[in-house]
Amino acid sequence: MPTESFSLAVASPSYTGTIVNERTTPERGGSTLGAWRDAMHAGGWTDYDDVYASITVRLDVAQLPVMTVPPLDDKLDGTVICTLRAAIIITATGFFEPFQIWGYDPGAYTPPPCDAFSYGLTQQDTADTFKVKLADVLSMIIVDTKIDGTVETLTYQSVAPGPGPNGTGVAGWVNGTIWYGGYNLRSETYRGNFLDVTGLEGPGSLGKNHHAWEFLAKVHRGGAPAGGAEQRFDLWLDPAQSSQLVWRIVVCPYQFAIWMDGQADDTATGTPYPRAAFISMPWVPDDFRGHIVFAFVATSILGVFRNTLKWNGYTWFDGGPWSTSESSGVIVPALRTRTTVQTPGTPDRLTTTQGMLITDNAWITAARDPASVFVIDHRLAGKLWNCCTVNDNYPSSTTFGTMMDTPWVHVSSESYYPNYAAPGVPFLDGMQKASVWWRVESGDIPLPE
């Protein structure tokens, strides 16, 4: 087509499925990360590198056996809390702040209000028996040992790549689990570049006592990791909204998206938690020379990601740093017909005379200048793979649709002002209803009738 008529940027396979976080069992990490990897494989990504679960154990032999009295808080007089005087400190490092827990004697004391662990250790244990016992309970091996006076620093590592073993052995009563193992997946190569994304499970960006999927996305320019091309993000698995968190994932060779299936926001919790992400290295014309590689990681609360065609997140052009500017996110343009809005009523649903909806390219724009805060700095950066815009919007509970005799997944809808009768800025500038859809080929999708 000579004009920019609807032309799907096809990347096959294109898969969708769900991942369920069971919130009634602590063994959720391995199974959900495994489901994530399976989904990525189904969408054309491959295993890229080994990721072993690993923790560091700082053992002060001089203080063993484990503390018999919980230490006092230095800052809050009379408050019992853990401090670094503990005999045993376990540190787990993911993509955010390191996560530390301290040892105590669960047989003798009520757990203090701090991070600690119970691992079956008793006051009869010696440093040597503790090290072995810890390795057994975690199904890990000691791969490195450093000794500095009475302090031993040991690195424990899983015996196999992937999510770590059941972390309850060191979880104690705290919410944190410390697998920090996971999978590293690689996209297919596009224009000589590819993405790799590692998924772990840990406390995430909010820190201890939380539970999240932690991700690290890297852009490989010309096959090698590009400088400044790493971006971390996380999806929150708590607080629990129900006993299950059901995620929708859609994957194709150069991009994937994941969000809480059927949900739009987290208003039920009263606190916004990031529960949606869209990672892509978008399509550009064959002869395009405006940039070498562009990638984005859109991650934000569902209220933004799922309800508008403007996605907050991080963008990356060529060798520059990731932009974290909120206004340097991604815009998906859509057709309009209104000049102003002076007619109360529902927003426009642009159709033909037969009521047929208009399907258009899912163009995306982003600001190349990472410091930009202005929309005016946005330019076209590509087109979403397997995606289109449709000039109508839908509730987040709408998951599937059939268009052109193929199944599509509803990604997001512009419904910020669902009613033009509402006061406010829509008066200035009319907007059609619009939504983004992703064509899928396999997975838990209803076949078109």
Place this chain on the structure above:
Amino acid sequence: MGVAYSPPDKVIHADLDASSSHCLRQGLHIAVQKAGWVIDREITNGFVYILISPQDASLQCKVQIQDTGRQIFPFFSPILDVMFMDIEEVNKSPLYALHHTSPSYGAPTRRMRAHITPCQIFTYVPGVTHNANSVMGGIPFIDPNALDSTIDLCADEVNDLKTARAWWSCSDLSTADYDWGVPSFRTSWHAGCSATLHNNTFVIEPRAFPDDSARLRIPVMQRPQHFLESYGNVNSDYPVILRWTGTDQPLCFDPFVAWSDTHPVKIRGQLWDAIYRTQYVSWESPLTFDYLLWFSYSTGERQYNGGAPHLYSTGDIFTLYLRDPGLTHFECDAPEPEPPTESNYAY
């Protein structure tokens, strides 16, 4: 859908002698016939023509071009009346005005241009907007799935909404008072004074001051509403975002035409031999696209940084291009002109 191309030999870019009523009518008469318009009948100081869509001969409308001796403000300058109507002459557009002769508009050497295809016309004077220089209209290209004559009906389509006939028209001067200039596709993506017909629904809009109830328009790309809410008018020249990173190259789109008597407007079809690009250029700028030559028909203010963005401007939102086969010069009382010697057709 891609560009709706008319047969190459039926695309006429006419350079017309508009120094008098006689000369302008004569030039138009020859030019429209070269584009395939059929004479329906001669009337006093004018003709009624039948336009037939190359897509489907059942899609027809009529255009009447006549000098009734009417003059309009300012300067009581003389005009030709152009009227679009259905084949039964029941639903008729207002009388759109085309200036000629007036010293205020270039007489005695005044010239006018017209881009004419078998079922569509756009008139203009280079470098000029408004003031009875731009009249446009025709039968749009219809989505083949929506054509009434389509026999292979889809079971899940609303077939009673098939298109049996359709035409659109607008001009750059209000037909309510013949005083105020109004947006047309020469200056904007929506029309302030228009008349349209789809099947049996006729909508006429003679407004002098268009607002959102103006009926006829070309749907264009924009960012989501959410952005204006976030950033207001500071960044209201948003269409720049629809150019490629680094190269600053715009996108090219099919110019759908949409109208309704109330919102939401419905897409009725597509302009023939036209594209729109997401970049401002000045009037009559040339373009090579799809191995053909084109010229920019629309123009407008480059930016608009306050109030309701782009209400009266085309500029950065888009530029409407028409396919340019090269100018054919129609001189008054001269032998019928030859077509351009260098054709740009790639066929």
